[in-house]
Amino acid sequence: MTLFEYKGDIVIVDMGLQFPEDDMPGIDYIIPNIEYLKGKEKNILGVVITHGHLDHVGAISHLIPKLGYPPVYATGLSRGIILKRHDDFPKAGKLEIHTVKKTDNLTLGHFKIEFFHVNHNIPDSVGIALHTPEGTVIHTGDFKFDHSPIGDEPADIARIVQLSSKDGGVLVMLSDSTNAEDSGYTISERQVQESLDAIIKDAPGRVIAATFGSLISRIQQLVNIAEKYGRKLAIDGYSMKTNVEIAKELGFIKAKKDTFIPINDVSKYAPEKIIIACTGAQGEGEAVLMRIAHKEHRFVQIQKGDSVIFSSSVVPGNERSVSSLKDILMYQGARIIHSKLMDVHASGHAQAEDLKLMLNLVKPKYLIPIHGNHYMLRMHGAIAESIGMPSENVLILGNGKPTVFKDGKAHILESRVPTDYVMVDGLGIGDVGQVVLRDRQLMAQDGIFVIISTIDTKTGKLKGNPDIISRGFVYLRESQELLMDVRKRVRKIIEGSFATEHTLNASYLKDEIRNKTGQFLFQKTERRPMVIPVIIEI
Amino acid sequence: MTLFEYKGDIVIVDMGLQFPEDDMPGIDYIIPNIEYLKGKEKNILGVVITHGHLDHVGAISHLIPKLGYPPVYATGLSRGIILKRHDDFPKAGKLEIHTVKKTDNLTLGHFKIEFFHVNHNIPDSVGIALHTPEGTVIHTGDFKFDHSPIGDEPADIARIVQLSSKDGGVLVMLSDSTNAEDSGYTISERQVQESLDAIIKDAPGRVIAATFGSLISRIQQLVNIAEKYGRKLAIDGYSMKTNVEIAKELGFIKAKKDTFIPINDVSKYAPEKIIIACTGAQGEGEAVLMRIAHKEHRFVQIQKGDSVIFSSSVVPGNERSVSSLKDILMYQGARIIHSKLMDVHASGHAQAEDLKLMLNLVKPKYLIPIHGNHYMLRMHGAIAESIGMPSENVLILGNGKPTVFKDGKAHILESRVPTDYVMVDGLGIGDVGQVVLRDRQLMAQDGIFVIISTIDTKTGKLKGNPDIISRGFVYLRESQELLMDVRKRVRKIIEGSFATEHTLNASYLKDEIRNKTGQFLFQKTERRPMVIPVIIEI
Secondary structure: OEEEEEOOEEEEEOOOOEOOOOOOOOOOEEEOOOHHHOOOHHHEEEEEOOOOOHHHHOOHHHHOHHHOOOOEEEOHHHHHHHHHHHOOOOOOOOOOEEEOOOOOEEEEOOEEEEEEEOEOOOOOOEEEEEEEOOEEEEEOOOOEOOOOOOOOOOOOHHHHHHHHHHHHOEEEEEEEOOOOOOOOOOOOHHHHHHHHHHHHHHOOOOEEEEOOOOOHHHHHHHHHHHHHOOOEEEEEOHHHHHHHHHHHHOOOOOOOOOOEEOHHHHHHOOHHHEEEEEOOOOOOOOOHHHHHHOOOOOOOOOOOOOEEEEOOOOOOOOHHHHHHHHHHHHHOOOEEEEOOOOOOOOOOOOOHHHHHHHHHHHOOOEEEEEOOOHHHHHHHHHHHHHOOOOHHHEOOOOOOOOEEEEOOEEEEOOOOOOOOOEEEEOOEEOOOOHHHHHHHHHHHHHOEEEEEEEEOOOOOOEOOOOEEEEEOOOOHHHOHHHHHHHHHHHHHHHHHHHHHHOOOOHHHHHHHHHHHHHHHHHHHHOOOOEEEEEEEEO | OEEEEEOOEEEEEOOOOEOOOOOOOOOOEEEOOOHHHOOOHHHEEEEEOOOOOHHHHOOHHHHOHHHOOOOEEEOHHHHHHHHHHHOOOOOOOOOOEEEOOOOOEEEEOOEEEEEEEOEOOOOOOEEEEEEEOOEEEEEOOOOEOOOOOOOOOOOOHHHHHHHHHHHHOEEEEEEEOOOOOOOOOOOOHHHHHHHHHHHHHHOOOOEEEEOOOOOHHHHHHHHHHHHHOOOEEEEEOHHHHHHHHHHHHOOOOOOOOOOEEOHHHHHHOOHHHEEEEEOOOOOOOOOHHHHHHOOOOOOOOOOOOOEEEEOOOOOOOOHHHHHHHHHHHHHOOOEEEEOOOOOOOOOOOOOHHHHHHHHHHHOOOEEEEEOOOHHHHHHHHHHHHHOOOOHHHEOOOOOOOOEEEEOOEEEEOOOOOOOOOEEEEOOEEOOOOHHHHHHHHHHHHHOEEEEEEEEOOOOOOEOOOOEEEEEOOOOHHHOHHHHHHHHHHHHHHHHHHHHHHOOOOHHHHHHHHHHHHHHHHHHHHOOOOEEEEEEEEO
């Protein structure tokens, strides 16, 4: 989410979610922190969307209600995806959402906004030109150049040049850095289609193509190939089905009437007449391909002759699950094809040479590399410098770092806008903080060990033995001796303390029990479960 | 760990550990299951080691005592590493460990054993020939061919040919499949040295080279470069320091007397006179590079002009931590060089063309691809078939799949030897099973919610309010209303039940409290903490 502000007028570009880091167990996703906008809701004149992926639209249903329902502007497919997702938020109220065409002019206060078509792996993606009295800002969104895309037009280079040369040129460009580390050019979707074609043409049985649920252009490629070879195409996976439905409805997937069949009909056709497109290429636990591999899918099980195409890159962090998924599928007799073997996937993001092309077309005075971690932003900056941009004109900004442009000059402010993570977990938004996360991590490491002591306040004697509840630490039935030992020590702490103090000091006892039991358990097991003492006074 | 058995005689090759999978929180590592060997301890004539990496020697100190202390045979460096690690197991008893030279002949019962030198990224690595009355078995260990290694000799191709042509040729080869997926040849360590040389030659300040703690050959390269440019070399990181000490002592690292300096002396030299070799290239939390990045290192902090070389590949699963580590170092002003940018790392494993070379040298009748997941074993098999091995002679065996060779023919048995994971967690070996792991996973997702109800058995009334202990679920102070609601519901369940039953049925009450509270919490939060009811009867 990027904010542009001029004399009080605010325009927001995109409102996405971020998937959780490794050290955030149980968290669904992270949404932008909108603290800076509190009290400025009335100044927000519009939220302009570049494309329909969740990392660009996924926080809309959470945040728009909190921002006083500013109008959202999106191209047709993005709008369809936003509205469909909004159905899952019945209490969030109605969105004001306008469809924009790529030729539209939009005036939002001091901002004049225009769009240009870019390629990405979802159709109807745009970059944005924001003309302001201080100069023109170009925001590329996620983009690549594809001169022979499938189900899409090539990025509109002529329009990029035209918009960039208005008003004496572009002051600053914010540009996608995701693939700045990769040299050369992104391969064309045409090449991907040709690889898929070659595989499917000769496949002896069914073809199962797994990819991201949002990769609409890949589905169009499979439609084209299915129709060429007289196969039927079945889609499975909630996000993929939803996105395909929207894209078909809005004309972004073009198919003959009988090309698509429901997934429950695949067994009605000969194997060599079937393509299945599904989710799960990342080895996600609940996705379709994993369910097929674990024989938990209602209609599809691997059979001899099946070819499984992993038509995606592996998202960092998923390598091990993907390897194990491939193993299971192979064991069951499937042939596996993935992007290391053939060009069955093209990234949606510009590589180094594409980034140079964008820089040469837009010729911005300043570059703010966006999207990607600090390292990639720096790589993008180095690319700009390598083709002649002065290094002081490359602005590597952290999240929440405000920058003021005045009289054609950039000034990075010392201050910082709050960008602490707002974590979404189930229905809770922002209620899981560092304490809760740290507890989850600790319990995942060595479990929990609760000791409940019922004490007679008059005598200071324990009633019966302390109850011990432990999970994730040791298998209790096999550790009876250890537990007896702990009970004995706890009794000694409690009754010993009463004998000297003649009164029951619960908070002192809890500290003692926690520390001494923790030490004892570590000494015996070299594990550090979370020890929680409970004192019940009767 | 591989077992060879002939007429009751047993020889074991390697005894390593495996690092835990993603779904095994808190587990230190996994060791081989030795159930099959119970009762056969006396038959084990020797444990023969290929090289000193933990995945080949790391279970020795755990298992040798349980197997009746069979003799271990290892080359000098491997022996040094095994003995050093054994110091951490004071109760494990003394190992019987013999140093073997690469020219040695070893007779263990029916087995005649010979060695051949291979390259790997630790010196003194060998492959093993086991001559048996049924034919010769070649076990490559981890290997690559390097015709210009650093601090090592090239793999002994002449000897491989010679051993393989004895006794009418090789019956079966077990060969390393780790890099079967990678085409071409592994690059030479000479090339790595040249890249490192080029970087360090021009580095304006200190050079910090992070790599695996066991990568002894990389240290020799840094020694060579340090001496060439008059820099000093400091080593930091427990495993690296230990391995370097052993390797220096045994002559596997050759350095001038004053090349190495202690890490606490680095500030005594000008930055351009310093190289630091350290652990942490995988972004591991406790390793040296992470401590430097987080300013927790006692002697080294990043300063302007520092170059940090990630001289390793990224182990699958570590991509995100490595990215974030690079970010932090860059923020602090370091220049980052990694293997995507320059050849600053060579893998220790044969790639496709190297595997073909080994197959052509050994000319085995059968191939058993080993090391690597099922997918890689298959790739290795496909490579063998591509150069003429009949597909029925490629044996893709799962763990624990026994295969009998008789009269020159292989028979894969239907049975399976137990290979269930034996997990090591702290001092516990095999005491963490699926139940404990599942509990850890559940608690990591949504936390734990303990409800303690103290009930008067005579009246069925609660004493006070139920105590609630929750961790990793919600931040309790901000959820008082939810907790009050739960307490009210629990009271209703308990007192309602007593009113109709006139007796206290604790196990019924616990079920009711668990189910109803679980449902209620899910409905309110869409989270499923582990709900644990405790009933204290007074």
